[in-house]
Amino acid sequence: MAIAATISLPLTSPTRHSVTRRSITSLNVSPSSSSSSSSVQPSFLTLETVAFRNPNFRVSATSMSIEALEKGSQTSFLDRKESGFLHFVKYHGLGNDFILVDNRDSSEPKLTPEQAVKLCDRNFGIGADGVIFAMPGINGTDYTMRIFNSDGSEPEMCGNGVRCFARFIAELENLHGKQSFTLHTGAGLIVPEIQDDGKVILNSRIIQMLHLSHANMNNWLKTWIILLYVDELNLADIGPKFEHHAMFPARTNTEFVQVISRSHLKMRVWERGAGATLACGTGACAVVVAAVLEGHAGRSCTVDLPGGPLDIEWREEDNHVYMTGPAEIVFYGSVPL
Numbered sequence: 340m341a342i343a344a345t346i347s348l349p350l351t352s353p354t355r356h357s358v359t360r361r362s363i364t365s366l367n368v369s370p371s372s373s374s375s376s377s378s379v380q381p382s383f384l385t386l387e388t389v390a391f392r393n394p395n396f397r398v399s400a401t402s403m404s405i406e407a408l409e410k411g412s413q414t415s416f417l418d419r420k421e422s423g424f425l426h427f428v429k430y431h432g433l434g435n436d437f438i439l440v441d442n443r444d445s446s447e448p449k450l451t452p453e454q455a456v457k458l459c460d461r462n463f464g465i466g467a468d469g470v471i472f473a474m475p476g477i478n479g480t481d482y483t484m485r486i487f488n489s490d491g492s493e494p495e496m497c498g499n500g501v502r503c504f505a506r507f508i509a510e511l512e513n514l515h516g517k518q519s520f521t522l523h524t525g526a527g528l529i530v531p532e533i534q535d536d537g538k539v540i541l542n543s544r545i546i547q548m549l550h551l552s553h554a555n556m557n558n559w560l561k562t563w564i565i566l567l568y569v570d571e572l573n574l575a576d577i578g579p580k581f582e583h584h585a586m587f588p589a590r591t592n593t594e595f596v597q598v599i600s601r602s603h604l605k606m607r608v609w610e611r612g613a614g615a616t617l618a619c620g621t622g623a624c625a626v627v628v629a630a631v632l633e634g635h636a637g638r639s640c641t642v643d644l645p646g647g648p649l650d651i652e653w654r655e656e657d658n659h660v661y662m663t664g665p666a667e668i669v670f671y672g673s674v675p676l
């Protein structure tokens with residue numbers, strides 16, 4: 340599959356430090372942490388992202404020329420259905436980046452895992468940690484979210500991916516204000532609730548899984564609390580040893596955690612099927628649940644990841660986990676299939 344793409348860039352004013360409120364998509368409604376979401380540091384914005392942040396230009400990957408985009412072209416881009424091409428939107432959540440595909444017209448993913456591997460390649464493809472498909476719901480849900488990791492494996496769920504998925508659906512369906520939809524995932528039913536300010540809540544079912552998995556040392560969400568200086572870790576060396584250990588027949592994500600205080604953790608992650616990523620939403624949630632269960636932290640923590648901070652709260656009264664973090668559009672694109 341040739342990878343020659345015309346890229347349309349949804350750009351806002353290219354100031355390096357403008358992380359607009361609307362760009363903060365949160366899985367948290369607790370006002371206490373909303374202020375912290377505005378503390379999201381723009382440090383994870385790369386020059387490429389900033390350079391692509393002006394809504395009036397299109398970059399053609401073939402000519403690398405910059406052309407003015409007619410008004411409203413973002414909407415028309417999302418309506419593109421030319422056959423023989425895959426139209427996608429590139430999002431990232433703290434640098435954990437995904438190719439999002441509007442797959443609402445079919446219950447079969449538009450890409451094979453092998454094609455996803457090629458598109459995720461950062462040199463020969465678009466470059467991403469995974470491909471996420473917005474598909475028709477099943478068993479009465481509004482949508483289904485499926486994800487292929489950059490190695491082609493299919494995980495059950497993806498925390499950062501849910502934030503990007505929520506932003507993607509809101510754009511596709513032109514949703515504004517408070518919205519809620521039911522989402523079928525490999526980890527079960529998720530009911531993301533988009534709040535008036537664009538934030539999204541994560542439902543409690545995942546907590547039972549997190550709780551159970553920590554207790555049962557289930558391979559998917561197993562988290563190791565290791566009291567160490569995580570920056571000194573050679574993830575490429577130690578990560579695969581955990582991922583491929585015989586203890587985890589389905590492999591595992593592994594989070595390496597430094598407890599800075601009872602409300603501040605620092606984490607690096609080696610992800611199953613994606614390697615060292617800049618952020619892991621499910622991992623950050625699992626880390627806080629595990630740290631609480633192990634007595635290392637309180638129920639509200641800022642988790643520092645290489646891509647930036649996530650605010651996580653495991654609320655006692657409803658057993659929900661609330662995650663606050665950004666979900667940014669990077670560009671729209673089309674690739675020939």
Ligand SMILES: N[C@H](CCC[C@H](N)C(=O)O)C(=O)O
Nearest residue numbers: 494497498499611619620621
């Ligand atoms: N690689 C992970 C899926 C993505 C999880 C991570 N990106 C997140 O934000 O939750 C796995 O195979 O379980």
